[in-house]
Amino acid sequence: MNQMTWLAPGSGLFAPVRVGPYLLANRVVMSAMTRRRADEADAPHALQAEYYAQRAAAGLMVTEGAQVSPQGKGYPGTPGIHSAAQIAGWRLTTEAVHRRGARIFLQLWHVGRVSHPLLQPDGALPVAPSALAAPGMAETPEGDKPFPVPHELDAAEIRNVIAQFVRAAENARLAGFDGVELHGGNGFLIDQFLRESSNRRTDAYGGSQTHRLRFLLELTDAVAAVWRPERVGVRVSPINPWGGMADSDPAGLFGKLAEALSLRDIAYLHVAETRTRRPMFNWARLRRRFRGIYIANGGFDRYRAEVALRSGRADLISFGRAFIANPDLVQRLRLGAKLQPADPAVYYGGGARGYTDYPSLTVAECEGLPRFDWRRAVMAELRRW
Numbered sequence: 001m002n003q004m005t006w007l008a009p010g011s012g013l014f015a016p017v018r019v020g021p022y023l024l025a026n027r028v029v030m031s032a033m034t035r036r037r038a039d040e041a042d043a044p045h046a047l048q049a050e051y052y053a054q055r056a057a058a059g060l061m062v063t064e065g066a067q068v069s070p071q072g073k074g075y076p077g078t079p080g081i082h083s084a085a086q087i088a089g090w091r092l093t094t095e096a097v098h099r100r101g102a103r104i105f106l107q108l109w110h111v112g113r114v115s116h117p118l119l120q121p122d123g124a125l126p127v128a129p130s131a132l133a134a135p136g137m138a139e140t141p142e143g144d145k146p147f148p149v150p151h152e153l154d155a156a157e158i159r160n161v162i163a164q165f166v167r168a169a170e171n172a173r174l175a176g177f178d179g180v181e182l183h184g185g186n187g188f189l190i191d192q193f194l195r196e197s198s199n200r201r202t203d204a205y206g207g208s209q210t211h212r213l214r215f216l217l218e219l220t221d222a223v224a225a226v227w228r229p230e231r232v233g234v235r236v237s238p239i240n241p242w243g244g245m246a247d248s249d250p251a252g253l254f255g256k257l258a259e260a261l262s263l264r265d266i267a268y269l270h271v272a273e274t275r276t277r278r279p280m281f282n283w284a285r286l287r288r289r290f291r292g293i294y295i296a297n298g299g300f301d302r303y304r305a306e307v308a309l310r311s312g313r314a315d316l317i318s319f320g321r322a323f324i325a326n327p328d329l330v331q332r333l334r335l336g337a338k339l340q341p342a343d344p345a346v347y348y349g350g351g352a353r354g355y356t357d358y359p360s361l362t363v364a365e366c367e368g369l370p371r372f373d374w375r376r377a378v379m380a381e382l383r384r385w
């Protein structure tokens, strides 16, 4: 293929794009990142508003996961979206971000078995599709404890969890969000239903791929009914093994999901494209099975983002860690400036340090940068392939 045709003009990182009802200023997305700085009532406050506003040059932002109910919580300090105080706290963030012109979706989160009675209401067991413990330790107020064998949800309890998501979506709307993203990745409840290693059910929610997809599809339909499909995004991480996740046929499972979601006209499919030598996963093929907006995530830089966008491999690119340490990431990408590294020691918990105190480039620093020729950079990247 001719490389000049291949690199379609007008579709790069800084071209506007329509997602659902919104015309976004660019194709840079801030990926969901848990930072665990909510208050004692699991409510976000002025500090979160400042953090998100600092990064609001992104066309679209996705918040950190917000638990849909007390049962959905698995870590200290994560914010919820099930109380009046939490709705009021999130409103500070949506207003601050909207003042800067970005759109912001709330990520709806239920951790499932990745929790502990010490983090659950009334000391209850965490819930899951099957009574199988996750590997690893829960971080509880009494120190690290092994994840327990969870309570297996029955059909009525599954309906109750779906109702929790529906109420959370209604609350997100009250808080001023532009939409919601269902957190279907990283070994949490939805992922636990999707994948074989955590779902051994023999009813309509387990067994075949079609059955294991049922929970997420019912959830998508239920949330879309309160909010409209065009304001609902879905996130998955098909080969992320975290939390004991495994599946014998991720390409088949997530391909089927992409096709089922194509029929629903959702806002987007957001895929954490974990890169491993084995198992190999053909991300381009997954993208082709989804007829809608596809957001690619995972270790992108400017060059790789331009290649993915201009080849049609993705419609938008989301950045995670790069946004932590670079509040002005969009500007840095535009200028081809160096990125500051993030400090993992301050990812979770604490206050402003490692959260809102990363500096942006000064005007003088921007002016001192050589002009960034992204065309040459992308061609150089392609020649290396």
Ligand SMILES: Cc1cc2nc3c(=O)[nH]c(=O)nc-3n(C[C@H](O)[C@H](O)[C@H](O)COP(=O)(O)O)c2cc1C
Pocket: 031, 032, 033, 034, 035, 064, 065, 107, 183, 185, 186, 235, 272, 297, 298, 299, 300, 318, 319, 320, 321, 322, 347
């Ligand atoms: C500190 C931290 C917290 C994260 N929390 C979430 C989360 O709440 N929800 C989610 O879907 N992904 C979460 N992720 C994954 C990121 O959204 C993203 O997929 C990952 O960092 C890979 O993208 P990157 O290479 O651009 O950083 C988190 C990642 C980090 C580093």
